[in-house]
Amino acid sequence: MASDLPYAADAEVSLSYDELEVLRLQYQKELAQDYVTVQTKFNYAWGLVKAPIREHQVEGVRLLQELYRAEPTRRRECLYYLALGHYKMGNFEEAKKFNALLMEKEPSNMQAMSLAQLIDRGVAREGYIGMALVGGAAAIGTLLVAGLIRRATRK
Amino acid sequence: MPSTSQGGSSNDNKHNAPRAALEPLVTAASSSSSGPTKFELVQNAILSRFTHRKHDSTKILSDLAPVIMTPRMINSTANASLRRQTIGPVPQSRSKLDFATLGRAPLRLGGSRRITSGDLQIVEATEELLLTDIPEPDGLASDVSLLRGFNATIPSAEASRTRRRQMRNVETPRLGLKKLGMSARGLLTEGEEDGHDGQSVTSEEDVVVVPREGHGKGKRRGRESLSAAKTLGKDELTRQSKEIMRDKENIHVRRSLIHNEISEISLKIAALDGIRVKLEQDLLRLHEDELELDDELEGVKERLEFEQSQRPQKAAASQPFHLPHTSRRRKGPAFLPSEHDELPPGVAFMTLDGHSTPLTALDFSEPYGTLVSASQADPQPRVWDLFSGAEIGRLRGHTDSVRCVQVEDHVCLTGGADGSVRLWDLRRVDMDGEGEGEGERGGWGDGEIVMLGEIAEEGEEGGSVAGDEEVTESGIRNGNVNGKQRATERDDCCARVLEGHTKAVTALYFEDDCLVTGASDKTLRQWDLSTGQCVMTMDILWAISHPQRTPSGLLPMANAMFSGAAASVGTFAVPTPPYADGSWDMYEDFVGGVQFWGYGLVSGSGDGAVRMWDMRTGQAHRTLLGHSAPVTCLQFDEIHIASGSLDKTIRIWDLRAGGVFETLKYDHAVTALQFDTRKIVAATGENGIKVYNRTSMQHSTLQINGHTKPVERLRYMDRYMVSGGRDSAVKIWSL
Numbered sequence: 099m100a101s102d103l104p105y106a107a108d109a110e111v112s113l114s115y116d117e118l119e120v121l122r123l124q125y126q127k128e129l130a131q132d133y134v135t136v137q138t139k140f141n142y143a144w145g146l147v148k149a150p151i152r153e154h155q156v157e158g159v160r161l162l163q164e165l166y167r168a169e170p171t172r173r174r175e176c177l178y179y180l181a182l183g184h185y186k187m188g189n190f191e192e193a194k195k196f197n198a199l200l201m202e203k204e205p206s207n208m209q210a211m212s213l214a215q216l217i218d219r220g221v222a223r224e225g226y227i228g229m230a231l232v233g234g235a236a237a238i239g240t241l242l243v244a245g246l247i248r249r250a251t252r253k
Numbered sequence: 254m255p256s257t258s259q260g261g262s263s264n265d266n267k268h269n270a271p272r273a274a275l276e277p278l279v280t281a282a283s284s285s286s287s288g289p290t291k292f293e294l295v296q297n298a299i300l301s302r303f304t305h306r307k308h309d310s311t312k313i314l315s316d317l318a319p320v321i322m323t324p325r326m327i328n329s330t331a332n333a334s335l336r337r338q339t340i341g342p343v344p345q346s347r348s349k350l351d352f353a354t355l356g357r358a359p360l361r362l363g364g365s366r367r368i369t370s371g372d373l374q375i376v377e378a379t380e381e382l383l384l385t386d387i388p389e390p391d392g393l394a395s396d397v398s399l400l401r402g403f404n405a406t407i408p409s410a411e412a413s414r415t416r417r418r419q420m421r422n423v424e425t426p427r428l429g430l431k432k433l434g435m436s437a438r439g440l441l442t443e444g445e446e447d448g449h450d451g452q453s454v455t456s457e458e459d460v461v462v463v464p465r466e467g468h469g470k471g472k473r474r475g476r477e478s479l480s481a482a483k484t485l486g487k488d489e490l491t492r493q494s495k496e497i498m499r500d501k502e503n504i505h506v507r508r509s510l511i512h513n514e515i516s517e518i519s520l521k522i523a524a525l526d527g528i529r530v531k532l533e534q535d536l537l538r539l540h541e542d543e544l545e546l547d548d549e550l551e552g553v554k555e556r557l558e559f560e561q562s563q564r565p566q567k568a569a570a571s572q573p574f575h576l577p578h579t580s581r582r583r584k585g586p587a588f589l590p591s592e593h594d595e596l597p598p599g600v601a602f603m604t605l606d607g608h609s610t611p612l613t614a615l616d617f618s619e620p621y622g623t624l625v626s627a628s629q630a631d632p633q634p635r636v637w638d639l640f641s642g643a644e645i646g647r648l649r650g651h652t653d654s655v656r657c658v659q660v661e662d663h664v665c666l667t668g669g670a671d672g673s674v675r676l677w678d679l680r681r682v683d684m685d686g687e688g689e690g691e692g693e694r695g696g697w698g699d700g701e702i703v704m705l706g707e708i709a710e711e712g713e714e715g716g717s718v719a720g721d722e723e724v725t726e727s728g729i730r731n732g733n734v735n736g737k738q739r740a741t742e743r744d745d746c747c748a749r750v751l752e753g754h755t756k757a758v759t760a761l762y763f764e765d766d767c768l769v770t771g772a773s774d775k776t777l778r779q780w781d782l783s784t785g786q787c788v789m790t791m792d793i794l795w796a797i798s799h800p801q802r803t804p805s806g807l808l809p810m811a812n813a814m815f816s817g818a819a820a821s822v823g824t825f826a827v828p829t830p831p832y833a834d835g836s837w838d839m840y841e842d843f844v845g846g847v848q849f850w851g852y853g854l855v856s857g858s859g860d861g862a863v864r865m866w867d868m869r870t871g872q873a874h875r876t877l878l879g880h881s882a883p884v885t886c887l888q889f890d891e892i893h894i895a896s897g898s899l900d901k902t903i904r905i906w907d908l909r910a911g912g913v914f915e916t917l918k919y920d921h922a923v924t925a926l927q928f929d930t931r932k933i934v935a936a937t938g939e940n941g942i943k944v945y946n947r948t949s950m951q952h953s954t955l956q957i958n959g960h961t962k963p964v965e966r967l968r969y970m971d972r973y974m975v976s977g978g979r980d981s982a983v984k985i986w987s988l
Contacts, residue, residue: 102398113407120408135514137402144403156371163378166385173387175399180382184375192379199383 103178103209106216109186112148121145136172139165147183159183174203181213190221397506405503406510413496420489423479534949541948544930552585580619580661580970581762582850582890584929587620587971596987598972601958603985607635607644612977614667615966616660620973623679625665626983627655634658634667636679639975639985650675650750656759656842666768668758674751674770676782753778753787759842760856760887762849769854769868771844773825777856779868789871793843793858796873825859827883829899830922832938832963836979840899846887857884857896863906877906879913886926895933897923903935917945925966934974936964942976942986955986 113121125142128134139161146158162183166176177200184193194217200210404410435441485493596602608628615626617639625648627634632651637644648655653670660666665677756773763769768780777791824841831837843859854866861880864873882900889895893914894906899922905915921938928934933945941954942964960978967976974986 102400104400117408133518135510137399137406137510140399141403141406144399145407153369153371156369156375159375160371163375163382166382170386170388172399173385177387179399187372189376192376195379195383199387203387 103175103207104182105209106182106185106213109148109182112150113145118145118149136165136169140172144179147179147186152187155183155187159187174200177203178207178210178213181210181217185213185217185220188220190217190224193217194221397509401506402510405506410500410503414500417493417496420485420493421483423483425479537949541931541946544948548584548930549586552583555583555585581659581848581888582764583970587973589620589971589973593620593972593987598987599953599955599957601955601976601984601986603639603642604958605637605642605644605983605985606981607637608977608981608983610981611962611979612965612981612983613654613656614658615975615977615983616658616665616968617970617975618660618662618679620970623660623663624975624983625658625660625667625679626977627658627667628977628981629654631655632669632671637983648675648677650677653757656757657761659761659763661763666761666763668761668770668772670757672752672754672756672758672772672774674754674758674761674768674780676749676751749785751780751785751787753780753790757842760844760847762847764849767849769847769849771847771856771858773841773843775825775843775858777844777847777854777866779854789868791854791866791871791873793856793860793864793873796864796876797860797862800876827859827899830882830901830938832921832979833940834962836963840883840885842883842885845883845885845898846896848887848889850889855887855889855894857887857898859883861898861900863887863894863896875911877911879904879906879916882922885922885924888927890929893928895926895928897926897935897937899923901937903933905933919943921963925964927967927969934967934969936967936976936978938963940964940978942967942974944988958984960984 112118121138121142122145125134125138128138143158143161143165146154146161149155149158159180162176162179166173166180169176177196181193181196181200184190184196193213197210197214197217200207201214204210605624605626608626608631610629610631612626612628614634615624617624621640623645624637624639625634626637632653632655633647633649634651634655635644636646636648648665648667651667651669651671651673655667655669657668658665660679663679665679666674667677668674751768751770754770754772754774754776758770758772760771761768763782766782768782769777770780771777775793777793778787779789779791780787825843826839826841829837829840840859845857845859847854847856849855849868852868854868855863856866857863861878861882861884863877863880863884865875865877866873877894877896880896880898880900880902882898884896884898886897887894889908892908894908895903896906897903901919901922903917903919903923903926904913905917905928906912907914917933917935919935919937923935923937925936926933928947931947933947935943935945937943939954940960940963941956942959944953944955945951946953955974960976960980960982962978962980964976964978967974969975969986969988972988974988975983976986977983
């Protein structure tokens with residue numbers, strides 16, 4: 099199957115404001131007519147996901163989820179885009195879930211595999227931060243404990 | 254140490270609680286395809302104390318930092334277990350409370366970003382989305398991926414085209430084209446603007462004089478085409494050709510997208526159309542139900558009046574001539590035994606065999622009541638009990654076949670081919686198993702079949718001895734078995750035999766005390782049943798030859814021929830079109846059907862005309878022309894008249910205006926019909942009975958266990974129908 103999926107780096111490149119505005123207008127025009135085509139919705143959602151502002155990314159993922167629900171034929175592609183969106187937002191758990199499901203369906207997908215690695219790397223990075231936090235909190239804790247003991251022994 | 258641990262834990266709880274609140278969904282991770290990373294190993298090592306895995310390294314590490322690990326982890330794992338949900342595939346690491354989530358805590362607490370409802374919505378939706386089915390993409394989805402469509406339809410797709418266009422812009426001195434254009438449109442042109450307004454785009458094919466030095470010179474240099482002014486270079490041109498190819502592909506993509514959308518919309522429209530058709534059918538059904546309810550209401554009102562009028566007369570003895578409300582005009586539902594509801598509709602559930610010749614007339618008093626049926630070449634109609642399906646007796650008196658019957662409660666009127674009309678009291682049939690005349694007339698009562706044979710053989714002996722009847726009647730009634738005496742009894746000369754017509758009586762209708770008959774002598778007679786006298790005679794021939802001014806126009810040629818034929822030739826005989834089985838007769842009934850209400854009478858006759866008479870004056874005040882063959886059956890209600898004829902049609906006329914409302918075409922001649930507001934039931938020369946639904950305009954046929962030869966006569970009341978056919982069988986249907 100020809101899967102034409104963008105690499106994760108593509109999601110970091112955002113559209114210009116004017117382009118996003120055009121897509122938004124197109125989407126809203128079709129929304130007013132009560133019939134939104136799949137392509138318009140995807141265009142707008144993808145433009146939003148690529149944007150740097152988090153609200154836009156959230157909205158983009160929400161639109162992608164609607165697409166996922168509505169179009170069974172497009173679900174496989176949407177899996178990837180949803181995983182990418184979640185990864186960009188930092189929801190590594192969800193990203194991992196979607197990506198895993200995609201890998202089940204298509205084990206040899208290059209973009210999916212690279213995304214999996216990226217997600218793991220992101221998780222690891224956060225973990226290191228967590229470990230540092232733990233260490234710092236432990237240090238503060240021991241200091242407090244020492245202070246309390248000293249106060250207690252002094253009395 | 255407990256105090257320190259508490260202090261430590263209280264501090265950490267502060268971190269724990271908000272973090273736990275921020276992650277309502279703590280789900281087990283799905284399997285990751287890559288092997289455990291180094292980070293995961295460390296993580297598992299440190300936390301394995303709570304995953305029940307026994308490793309030496311883990312034990313050492315956990316011993317090293319018990320103070321920190323224990324309270325926080327306990328709290329966290331406790332919270333996590335409350336909210337943990339597992340998904341299908343077996344999770345490999347059970348606790349998600351690991352360093353990753355810890356690392357995320359400061360970011361979340363930092364306040365740089367708040368969790369919005371959108372975030373929560375997304376996360377919560379993930380669960381259900383993962384559970385939905387993912388089919389193989391086919392059709393458009395496999396041809397054109399979303400990204401491809403994206404690249405084809407975003408505005409920047411147009412960028413290469415505009416770029417190419419701009420490449421073709423040639424530097425020329427300003428021509429002031431915009432000013433020209435604006436003034437051509439009638440707009441005010443403003444002051445000259447500088448060239449930054451955009452270069453005018455001119456076609457490459459144009460050959461334009463480009464003055465290089467202003468207007469002063471006037472000399473024309475050699476014309477140079479604009480395309481020569483610029484060189485683009487090979488690289489640029491190849492790039493442009495590639496871009497053009499890509500743009501063409503984009504167009505192809507967009508075309509297939511639009512095709513897909515169009516086909517989807519067509520499918521949706523078709524589905525909606527289907528729904529609309531169903532809804533319209535539902536509307537029709539509602540209309541039918543409403544008509545039925547209207548009829549029921551009328552029936553209930555009549556019953557109310559009837560019962561109220563009955564009450565004062567309860568004590569009085571029932572009169573022999575208590576003629577009830579006519580059943581032909583009654584509209585409401587009839588009283589049926591409860592078992593009738595269990596019958597499947599459209600099925601002939603009872604067959605009465607007894608006749609040996611095709612049926613000519615039938616009528617019944619009420620469903621599961623008494624049926625009187627007559628057949629060809631048999632002067633004695635049979636009386637049946639519809640409840641049991643057994644023959645009660647026969648009506649003796651006619652000397653030729655009986656052509657028309659009407660039964661109301663226990664009173665029966667028959668018109669025979671011998672020109673006489675007889676009135677019968679059906680109650681007396683029960684007594685001795687024989688048909689009888691009315692009180693004054695006399696009749697005999699005898700149950701033995703042997704005697705019947707004797708009497709039949711003895712023929713016309715006691716032809717016209719009126720006096721004997723009076724005297725011997727009671728004697729016979731007592732069951733005196735005397736063949737001779739019985740032989741002298743004849744009903745031909747009874748007072749309640751209504752004589753007057755000279756030819757066969759082919760149609761009759763009575764209500765209360767008034768009877769109207771039509772006969773082949775081309776007259777209609779009105780009788781008073783209480784006295785037995787003919788009150789009026791209406792001559793159809795006279796009406797034919799003195800046509801009133803009719804609003805429906807000229808006589809069609811066929812009718813003229815018919816009327817001429819009817820007037821000149823003595824006997825009226827028309828060959829019927831063949832029935833479904835190929836047989837055909839000579840149709841000789843000049844009057845096919847009569848019905849009256851109040852003083853308005855409607856008759857259908859052999860000249861194909863439906864005439865409306867005023868019984869007070871005896872004149873036909875309106876003639877409805879349209880049929881091209883004799884009318885064989887007729888019925889009217891407040892709004893419509895329905896007439897069926899040998900020309901294979903049923904016409905529905907508007908009673909007041911006199912125009913044709915509807916014409917139903919069939920394959921064979923129509924011999925009998927009955928209608929109400931919702932349906933028309935007709936015998937049209939086939940084995941099956943045709944039913945036409947007036948609200949939905951659908952035709953259907955009743956055939957199950959039906960006749961084996963064409964149906965001749967039928968009559969229905971509410972959901973109970975009786976039909977007689979040429980196969981000499983009487984069949985009873987549930988509608």
